[in-house]
Amino acid sequence: MKIQTSASWLALSAASMMLAAPAVAQQTSRDGAASSSADAAATRTAAITGKPQSDGSQDVIVTGTRITRPNLASAAPITSVTRQDITAQAAVNVEDVLNRLPQIAPDSQQTYNDSDGRQRIKLRSLGFERTLVLIDGKRLGTQNGQDVGIIPPSLLERVDVLTGGASSVYGSDAVAGVVNFVLRKNFEGIQLDTNYNFYNHNNKDTIVSPLARAAGFSSPRGVTNDGGRADITLTAGTKLFEDKLHVSGFVNYRKTNEVALTSRSNAGCYLTQQTLNGPLSCGLTPSSSTSGLITPKSGANAGAQFVNNPDGTRNFVPFATGPGNASNYFSGYAYQRPSERVNAGGFATLDLAPDAELYASGIWFRDKSYTNYPTIAGGAVNVNCSNPYLSGTQATAIGCGAGVSSVPITLAYRMGENNDRPDTFINTGLRLTGGIRGKVGDAWTYDLGGVYARNHQDYTPSLATPGNLQNAVNVGGTAANPTCASGAAGCVPFDIFSAGNTNPALINYLFGNGTNQTIGTLYDIQANVTGDLGKYGIISPFAEEGLAIALGTEYRKDSLKSRADSAYRAARGGTDTDLSQDVLEANIEVQAPLIEHKPFAELVQVNGGYRVSKYSSNPKSFNTWKIEGVYAPVSDLTFRASFNKAQRAPTVTEIRQASNIEFVQGGAGTFADFCAPTVTTGPNGVTYGAPIASPAVCRATGLSDALYGSKTLLCSNGVTPNGSAGCAVRSGGFTADPETAYTQTYGLVVKPRFIRGLVFSVDRYRIKIDNSLGFNDYSYYTDGCLRSGGDQFFCQGIVRNPGTGTLFGGGANATTGFIRQGTTNYYTAISKGWDFQAQYALTLESIGRLDFSFNGSLTTAAGGQDSPLQPERNCAGYYGNGCGQLIPKWSHGLRTTYTTEDKKFSASFNWRYVGALTNANNSGDPAIGGTAARALTDYYRVAPASYFDLAFNFAIAKQFSLRLIANNLLDKSAPIVPDSYNISLARNNTIPQRYDSLGRNIAIGTTINF
Template sequence: MSVLSHSVSVTALAGALLLASPALAQVAAPGDSDAAAQRSTAIAGEPIETPASTGDVVVTGSRIQRPNVASAAPITSVTAQDIRAQAPLNVEEVLNRLPQIAPDSQQNYQDSDGRQRIKLRSLGFERTLVLIDGKRLGTQNGQDTGIIPPSLLERVDVLTGGASSVYGSDAVAGVVNFILRPSFDGIRIDGNYSFYNHQNRDGTASQVARASGLASPRGLVNDGGRSDITLTAGKKLFDDKLSLMGFVNYRQANFVPYSARSTSACEVQQLSKDGPLSCATTSYAPGGFVRPGNVSDPASQPEFINNPDGSRTFVPYGQGTSNAFDRRGYPLQRDMERVNAGGFATLTLAPELELYGSAIWFEDTSYNRYPTRVLSSSSYGNQPFQVNCNNPFLSASQASALCGAAAGTTALAPLDVRYRFDNLPYTLDEYVNRGLRATAGVRGKVGTAWTYDVGGVYARNTQDVSYGDIPDFARVNNALNVVNVNGTPTCASGAAGCIPFDAFSAGNDGAVLNYLLAGNPATTRGVGTLWDVTANVTGDLGEYGITSPFADDGVAIALGAEYRKDSYRATANERFRQLNAGQDFDASQDVWESNIEVQAPLIQDKPFAHLLQANGGFRVSKYSTNPDTFTTWKAEGLWAPVRDLTLRASFNKAQRAPTVVEIRQARNISFGQQGGQRGDFCAPTRNADGTFNPPAASIDVCRATGLSDALYGSPTLICPDNSCTIRSGGFTADPETAYTQTYGFVARPSFVPGLTFSVDYYRIKIDNSLGYNDDNYYLDGCLRSGGDPFFCSGIVRDANGTLFASAANNPTSGFIRAGTTNYYRSLARGWDFQAQYTLDAGNAGRFDWGFTGSLTTLAGGQDSPIQPERNCAGYYGNGCGQLIPKWSHGLRTTWSSPDRVFNASLNWRHVGPLTNANNSGDAAIGGTPDRVQQTYYRVDAQDYFDLALTFNVNRQFALRVIANNLLDRVAPFVPNSYNISLARNNTIPQRYDSLGRQIAIGATVTF
């Protein structure tokens, strides 16, 4: 295996000397036919063939279909050959390489639920509308782009800018439209196999791990095998009037643990500014953690672990013992298995009447892994475990530490026990995602002026989660109450099957676990359903003489009506509710909409006006969950003074209605208490000797919360157990409104044939942003702002000034607010750049270059009217969770042989640097002088190179050899990575290749 590994590495590296691949984006020149639809050359990476006619041009961002369509908003297209050149397992891997999209990596971090969602401009998946062939993928709460096999894609269009007037709610950040292959005649097999080929080297993480007694791998590894195979069959019958196509797709990925990479040998933390690095620690020690006393008062109790030498003595926790949390069994790549199947049919009875329908189904299973443990008693509530003080497993010194004077008696002593079974397999949380999407409709032409399409979408996504079985609280208590019966430790309760739990020595063999487990895993199910019926009519009014006197083409119009019903149902078993509380719910929302869209060429083929065109759109929406009616609109303009240059501008008012889950979170009232530091900052803090310290907030801030000056600093304000009441819900969530603007130009200079490039500036402002804000949002905001009413209004005091109330009384005061609601403003600004150049070099072949880049100048928002704008572009930390570098780009170069039998494609991915917000110099994101860091505050720019070699052996067979991250670039080291990227593997896997070089072999065979 090592010889093979070495050969693969050398071969991949040698390939870097070759040239490389297809354009990332298709930039259509305004006034010309859509570039992607008009391509007639052989598609690289598949058998040479002439693509079948696609019929009407599919245009993202407009319902109007006409042959000379031009987009006034920037659209980036990823074509079929670009997709094949990456050997992706999921469509999210394709989109991750576009700078306009916030990358995601559901296969590469522990806490993923397996669903793949798209976030344009890092504004959240709820603000990105996802379509398949111009129709909605599914409901926002449940949709999963994993339903789409990459091998079926003809292209992906990404429109960055508001499009609610065309498509309805959710298109605030833009639209991603997956265009599937329209038809196929024959049998086709597409397959890819890939694996990771990585050289482990010593680095910061491995050094820290070894200092904590954890091993770190060295040398070359080959792992993470992934398979993807699709069988497609199609047939055209009755003189091509009936087209049938079906497919079956299977995808699979192997588990890769943290322990397979030196970069994740342990979870590295830096607990203080410029402090030392260390592995994350845990009280779930393999030798067993014990703390005497009640759960409600842990701070005053000593903490112990069992002495690893087996002497049945306690050792102070964290002193002279290794308490590093060994997460090396966590996944760098989750094991996953997915099956897709589907079919498509069209029946053309006449030009005026075509019936169509499709159905796609999928199911995938993936896992989260956790060390097998006996959980802390605090995981079940406020009651401690109990141990009898004459337990035979307790030595005299241990019994004295736990029971004091009661040692050796039958008395029960409260304690907390935590135990990790390193000798047992990890516990698995299983995520099963299923989806079904079906479409049906009728479309056609009426005369020469009109087309119509009346159809609908039914989509249903189900997620079943089964959390790994954990020990039952009552059984742990039974197993801790042990007596000596004829020299044999025996459960005092006599409960059936009870096995005594020796929690007081290291190296427990785990046999007791079978009893401790409840045998009833916690399970929950979420079901999202969409019914969407649309009726659209488009017309060319030029047929009736409605044409500008200075233009050749007439005014085009689109009229539409839509009914949509979104539903989401969540259920859970009793075990889940015991551990997580909450309630089952079934929520839905009905939407009625109508819209109009107009394209009006004003001047064509005149001096200084090759094209001057105005576009407009308007939509009216009514939601069953809101008494108001809402409107959206767009106004666009195109001016090409000469054929070579087109200026364009687009103005949109877009809206996003709250999803049904957000509506429930806003409306449903629940009360609870949060532990930790949720005390009243206007109350004094109590010292151990009973004296008090002054409040954390000033009297002016407390006055802004409605507190009288007389009560400032009063001990009566102290919340019980320092846990004030939190009220979640009871609010109205209105649709958020986005105003999006884009200005740019498209140039196709005639003196440089084959070159097209565009530059666009975008500006997005979202008012009344929808989001979930916990109690800290209001507490910290009120305190930091010095009494801003926007934040302080979330602190609702009782008549006596307190913030603790009885939930049973459903109080209207005496709580801190939390939940989904409208807050102030989200903002995004920047520049997009695209270019494409084709050079036919005759006998030297053909060169294609495709470039797309994005410069983000603002990513953030404004928390309140008097707060400064937060700009997180290029920063992370302090609430800057978007992880958006200021600049990123992709440049793909392809060389094709003169006979098009061979091509080589090299892609350069550049990700700009990221800096900790502490070092930003911007106080709005915490960049104050006292927070400036000297160590580990910056992630340098990263460059990745991907090579794809394609051999079009003949019209029936194509072979691909691909190396992604060709140079095996190691992901940058980022301590405290969980706080930044929800990953514990010391990097940001959404942004950077965390597994190293990937080698792929793919083939396409057509019969």
């Protein structure tokens, strides 16, 4: 890229929130030069109108169709993010780029402590399984194992995001839409791109701060600079053999430093609200202490919670908040996970003949990241009363006495807040493509090629080795010379009756390092032919362009294997898996301009597509189709519409979750039969009350009225029938059929000739998925049955034993006596809304140029319907109660860029807006739990948030440019959300996917050409 022109990237940075409009492939010059400011602006105009700036000498590929021809107009809205936009944002990973687009449900694997390091995309919040990801028009990899982190942002030419069904063009999985990453391939020369950014945040006291300090935890104040992220890419390319062979390659290195939860004042402890409208407190659940939390299970103090006195004396104090007593369970969690990634790859094309070209590419990556979890020796154990570490007062407290040799306790001992052992994830991947493409005569083009993709993950958790805890606490000998009474090999005695035990040898004994491997592979072979039948005279009498056609066939094989060593299986159980399915598909597309350049009909065009698919996992084939239309009465005004039927076959993982039977008999904490009597244990013993469910609901589960409220229904599983052990749950044993989506978009594009440089579009989208595939645990059926008053759609998931009506005791191969869970087809999922986008370019005579770009999205529906009898759930603008999409009703981005006339300096200002989110309890909609009884009085609304970004670019010399960027310029703090894990799966008291949770981000970047 020529640095003299690279200053232009900021002039057109409609960056992070680009235009929700048809985008076309930007033509990259053969010498690798970047587009100028004006060229990039023209590309964005082409993106909105769907009419590329082309001289007709080159075909242009539009994402969403396989037809190639000049001046192709798209009927489906596409968002496009250009290279200039990505550079202006100082993006270090693809996740940063996509999170700012309103069309994509933001994800934040880097700020998600439970992440496995892989980055995946969810269009319209409909799940990554429904979003098809492409690189240069071909599949990235498997749906279950793909990782878009394989793509360095510095390698991107642009990203096209097509929302709405595209299965007829690309096959299954394109239900919510398609994300197509277009890479820089025809590069010449040597170029070094570097980027370093860090967080500069002023910690001020929040509502969390006094609660954290009262609990004995820290809450920082003042300015902190942390979370450094480095990204460096070396790219090189050349032409050989009289320009017939072109090769280029790159090496990319990225490193992210950890930011601890405790480094931000909004995350000093986990904020929770234990009761409806109750006070906020620091969550101490699951309870633990670095002094050792001990709960006797027998004797006079059964159920009491004790910790060892941190003053060193061997006596107990009551468990409570305070230094040395309760521990900050989540103190070792990361706000930003540490990771290190290396990417490398290359591209090659060889001209065999004027109309035939061989092409090949390869990308490899290795990523290593860590997730810290508290190192807690915990569980139910028996303590020998002769334990030499046990003092007399402690022995009495836990129930030891005359004639008692051992007592049961529950132990939760945190092995020091600085000794947490990380889960380690090593992700490696390889993607290879190759093929031959070219022309046959003037009318036909062909492309015969394929993709091989392999993703490998090694997961090494910090495992509690079964039995080792019991061996370690069963101590013999003397306090000066303790031994493990069991005599187990390698056993290390565990002094659980004193505070602060952090013995490294003990930790190594208690926690093993088993590893699980997951390997996903994709083989994809495609043959595509396109033809311009206008060359044969097949042209509408009112048009200039003829009928265009695309024909294709495709074979794919998708496999997923899982392997684990003995240490992992001993701790986690499970079995090795070997899953696969293959598919054969064939498709056809047509494009028919009917009228062109006539009065009141500048363009009338219809498009169509049809695909038939046959999956090995399903005995039936299925078909998908599209019908599209474009009508422009004048060149200033274009109407467009697209109708799609898309289908998605279950992934290999979903097939296994649906078909493989796994039986859990009476798992602790699972469902207690709501048709059995309620059980209360008090000072006068056990008492039995009325069932939770009504007779009508129980009747709907197949229970006779005679057994309603019977004690025989209590799910004891060998435990005294008091309801403490759950009923049996069976996963699998079901059929998962393909789901079907019907998507519609209607749009209007305005390009008024009397306001030069202005383009505006608005598009209405509607996605409805029938027979929707998804994983539902047992509570989906039990809660649904109870809440609906006996709806059979839910109640059929409660399968009672005939005669007895019980939900236990059937054994591993039971066909009755359980509650079902697993992947299966349920009812509908729905997404509706409007996309708005605009661009305006203003030339300032002798001063420079101003560019404005806007991208906004209004979500009117996000949710679905659980059964035919239930109301539609609309979660747009709400969170909680199963509204996990976290979709504000309105969000937008507006970027203004000034570029000097000589293009040696540019400044860009971006405004990102995220609309309000309200707790579903306060929605006023009973379908999502918005009833008067559940309404919250505090902490139920997240206010709208505005973020401002500022970027400067200096073209210092022909070979060198410098970038200075501040994202979240005003250092706006993230909103506080109690019980955040229930909402965003994050323990940092906010929603890090949606908000800039770590504060101001400052970046410096350079591009150097050699």
